[in-house]
Amino acid sequence: MAMTRRDFIKASAAASAALLVGINPGKAKTAQAATTQDVDKWVRGVCRFCGVGCRVELGLKDGRPVALRGVSGSKTNLGFLCMKGMLFHRIMYHPDRLKKPLYRERKDQPFKEISWEEALDIAAAKFAQAVKEHGPESVAYYGSGQCLTEETYIFQKVMRAGLRSNNVEGNPRLCMASAVGGYLTSFGADEPIGAYEDIEKAYCFFIIGSNMAEAHPVIFRRLMRRKLDKPQEVKVINADPRVSPTSRIADMHLQFTPGTDLALLNSMAYVIIEEKLYDEEFIKNYCKFKKPGKPVTDVGFEDYKAYLADYTPERTASLCGGNITAENIRQAARMFATSRGTMSFWCMGINQRIRGVWANNLIHNLHMLTGQLCKPGADSFSLTGQPNACGGVREGGGLCHILPGHRPVKIDKLRHQVEDLWGVPRGRIPKKPGYHTVAMFSAVNEGKIKAIWINCTSPAQSLPNCDKYRKGMAREDVFMVVTEIFPTKTTELANLVLPTAFHFEKTGVYGCTERRSQLTVKTVDAPGEAKPEVWIVREWALKLAEKLNDPVIKKCVEPFVGLDEDFDLPKAIWDEYTQKITAGRDNDLRGATYEVLMQMADGVQWPAPTKEHALKGGTYKKFVRGIDPLADKHAKDDKPYVFYGPAHKDAKLYFWLRPYKGAAEEPDSEYPFFLSTGRIIDHWHTTSMTGRIPELMRANPYAYVEINPKDAARLGIKPGDMVEVTTRRGKCVLPAKIYVGPMEGMVFVYWHDMHEDRMINRVTKDAFDPGSKEPEFKICACRISRVSGPKQLRPFIVQM
Amino acid sequence: MPVAGFVVNARREDLKAVVDKLQEIKGAEVHGTDDKGHIVLVLEGDSGEEMEKVAAGITRMDGVISLHLAYFHAEDEVEKIERGEIKPRFSFGRQHEKSCVL
Incomplete structure (x- = not known):
């Protein structure tokens, strides 16, 4: 029987899936023929919907993207994708896409369409006016971990060297600044030492403060596969106040009271020392012990041991509450210490803490103590939420205190290096770091910032206690430009909205969680007049430059004038960044030119100082001689590891003696519950099922509040009841989900809902870590009460 | 009508039950299994949104540990969106709610 085109497509679908798991596709045996007929061609790129960095191929038919597939053998995702892969065509072709520049002089006026010439003129005039009248500190840029590296790099260059303002921030401050602080203070170098490929070599996984099954499903799949393939040998410990889908593969779930994580981590260290499970050789060769304070003092192993005396498992178990027993802590510590390779994974549950840097330090302490670093299957691995928070923002200079190439702005030598490389006068970049995120939006509130550019992110929704900051963004004396692909809560507060190209509509590099840079080349045109940010x-x-009559501003972009925006322009920016700025730095990317990245389907992991090394894929594991060329370069003895990170001149790893510190706002008699929030990009996972499979119709498509059944029974709350969640900052009303997920005394809300009643960041707390300046989204105190029975909820879409 | 190829990871002991259940879903075809609990599944849906719901439902089935996408083809839907016949909704932080009686 002749196959229809549809049959061919189905055969291709089956064949693609079968190939990933080595199954004979059976009915799809004619797929070989089909693969040439489902699309005209497949083009390579990297997915942009989280920090994992999945390699994808976009299928084009008549020049339009109509299909997406994974590629067997891809280094990051092994060909597997998550459900977000089904989104691309609906985003790219969505009728709501912004297609023309929109402007209004006052925020109470409607927007009108204007030309790019007018739009850029207005943006330049407003920023120039602010600088002239109020100085460089009155202008700001707030970017995103979703921007390409070229975009973040060029924006921050113009802001710092052009406008002389270090007010350069980005939303990674909200999610991973604590991880940066942790890596720098513990290991002397930002970003993980190992890579995803350690997963298949690991024997113990310690997952704390991460629901990776939902937030990073493709990485979770690798971990799950490892566990299922060696169910007896591989152990999984999941430590989290909430039971989540991640717990499904765990041998042990440690459910601790929110805010007690630091005690738990110290207690595991206590057990490791008490039972002599530590790696004396590793500690002797590579580590120092540091007691915080002014000044920081060097101490010894015995001091560390004495310091931990407060964290006996018995005492800690009673502090942690939940289901935790002293024996649990002992068991977890033993599994961690004695496995042939232990990998820790964490995400916002650890980073979004009032002491997020400390929490990161304490995880690293466990790895140093047990020598679970640098060897196959061992690493202390922070997960990342966005596709280019690492590559663009951490490495490309996207936070107020760091210049590109992992350079703290306050260090004269490094700042002058950058000024010299850019060919701008020394002293052009201010020494003082700019406003960090919460300070930046506080300055907006106070009217200190007169012009702000928000790129590819929506702080009006994503900041904690966001009502407070929306007031500032709504001020008529704050000029706000937003570059976006869609209307958002933030474009609602803008004066100027500039439509930008989406992924595959422009060219550039994303650097994912495992130090891997991957290039996506423009394949399709952006709709309407949308433009790439680099242009x-x-x-x-x-x-x-014209309006301020300042040749140095022009100098910042002079190398790029006249270049084609689709390829040559981003390539020239990447070349400047990699060849000049990363040269000799720990994230040396000189070998990873566009030419090399186009050859390397899975991109390149830095350090990649030469093309030869980049063409082998770069560095799978930092600091290991024979693998990392910089380790070989910096080696001074025969030891196998060389910790050459730029922040520790003595090339040592530091144990930090960090005490237990609870949340900034703990429950009390007035607000007796912990409120925790979660980020789930693929929110549609919770949408209700259709009538075709009615037995699966369970969840609902908007935010709800998860309540432990015991608390719900006590308060008379039934499934679906409308519940008021009140904090000291305001209240939300959400439907209840009665669920054993959160522990007793705790409620949990996903934060993606944009409806005013359910936008949970209106009530979360904006206290932040004094080290990393990352807010403690994850924990605050609230009370809950039933308002009514179930209600029909109204549709809500931001329109312009 | 979009077509998607998935790999379902089922618990080994539940493999048969999961396969039976998957085959009850309209537009679902099982194209092979292995002894690790993998199932090659092809879904055909009325829209991408519809398929997401079905996929989300599968992840909640007893015995299913995970579901991953391998291939997605939606040229019909692309044409409909281009012609203005449908306006996609997607829950990507921006808009993700619709009328729903609980």
């Missing part, structure tokens, strides 16, 4: 910044800077 927008270049043209804006040229106008700024």
Whole structure:
């Protein structure tokens, strides 16, 4: 029987899936023929919907993207994708896409369409006016971990060297600044030492403060596969106040009271020392012990041991509450210490803490103590939420205190290096770091910032206690530009909205969680007049230079003038960044030119100082001689590991003696519950099922509040009842989900809902870690009460 | 009508039950299994949104540990969106709610 085109497509679908798991596709045996007929061609790129960095191929038919597939053998995802892969065509072709620049002089006026020429002129005039009248500190840029590296790099260059403002921030401050602080203070170098490929070599996984099954499903699949393939040998410990889908593969779930994580981690260290499970050789060769304070003092192993005396498992178990027993802590510590390779994974549950850097330090302490670093299957691995928080923002200079190439701005030598490399006068970049995120939006509130550019992110929704900051963004004396692909809660508060190209509509590099840079080349045209950001910044800077009559601003973009925005322009920016700025730094990317990245389907992991090394894929594991060329370069003895990170001149790893510290706001008689929140990109996972499979119709499509059944029974709350969640900052009303997920005394809300009643960040607390300046989204105190029975909820879509 | 290829990871002991259940879903075809609990599944749905719901439902089935996408093809839907016949909704932080009686 002749196959229809549809049959061919189905055969291709089956064949693609079968190939990933080595199954004979059976009915799809004609797929070989089919693969040439489902699309005209497949083009390579990297997925942009989380920090994992999955390699994808986009299928084009008649020049339009109509299909997406994973590729067997891809280094990051092994060909597997998550459900977000089904989104691309609906985003790219969505009728709500912003297609023309929109402007209004006052925020109470409607937007009108204007030309790019007018738009850039207005943006330049407003920023120039702010600088002239109020100085460089009155302008700000707030970017995103979703921007390409070229975009973040060029934006921050114009802001710092052009406008002389270090007010350069980005939403990674909200999610991973504590991880940066942890890596720098413990290991002397930002970003994980190992890589995903350690998963298949690991024998123990310690997952704390991460629901990776939902937030990083493709990485979770690798971990799950490892566990299922060696169910007896591989152990999984999941430590989290909430039971989540991640707990499904865990041998042990440690459910601790929110805010007691630091005690738990110290207690595990206590057990490891008490039972002599530590790696004396590793500690002797590579580590120092540091007691915080002014000044920081060097101490010894015995001091560390004495310091931990407060964290006996018995005492800690009673502090942690939940289901935790002293024996649990002992068992977890033993599994961690004695496995042939232990990998820790964490995400926002650890980073979004009032002492997020400390929590990171304490995880690293466990790895140093047990020598679970640098060897196959061992690593202390922080997960990342966004596709380019690492590559663009951490490495590309996207936070107020760091210049590109992992350079703290306050260090004269490093700042002058950058000024020299850019060819701008020394002293052009201010020494003082700019406003960090919460400070930046507080300055907006106070009217200190007069012009702000928000790129590819929506702080009006994502900041904690966001009502407070929306007031500032709504001020008429704050000029706000937003570059976006869709209307958002933030474009609602803008004066100027500039439409940008989406993924595959522009060219650039994303650097994912495992130090891997991958290039996606423009394949399709952006809709309407949407433009790549690199073009927008270049043209804006040229106008700024004119308006401020400042040749140094022009100098910032001069190397890029006249270049084609689709390829040559981002390539020239990448070349400047990699060849000049990363040269000799720990994230040396000189070998990873566009030419090399186009050859390397899975991209390149830094350090990659030469093309030869980059063409082998770069560095799977930092600091290991024979694997990392910089380790070989910096080696001074025969030891196998060389910790050459830029922040520790003595090339040592530091144990930090960090005490237990609870949450900034603990429950009390007035607000007796912990409120925790979760980020779940693929929120649609919770949408209700259709009538076709009615037995699966369970969840609902908007945010709800998860309540432990015991608490619900006590308060007379039934499934679906409308519940008021009140904190000291305001209240939300959400439907209840009665669920054994959160422990007793704790409620949990996903934060993606944009409806005013259910936007949980209106009530979360904006206290932040004094080290990393990352807010403690995860924990605050609340009370809950039943308002009514189930209610029909109204549709809500931001329109312009 | 979009077509998608998935790998379902079922618990080994539940493999047969999961396969039976999957085959009850309209538009679902099972194209092979192995002894690790993998199932090659092809779904055909009325829309991408519809398929997401079905997929989300599968992840909640007893015995299913995970579901991963391998291939997705949606040219019909792309044409409909281009012609303005449908306006996609997607829950990507921006808009994700619709009328729903609980």
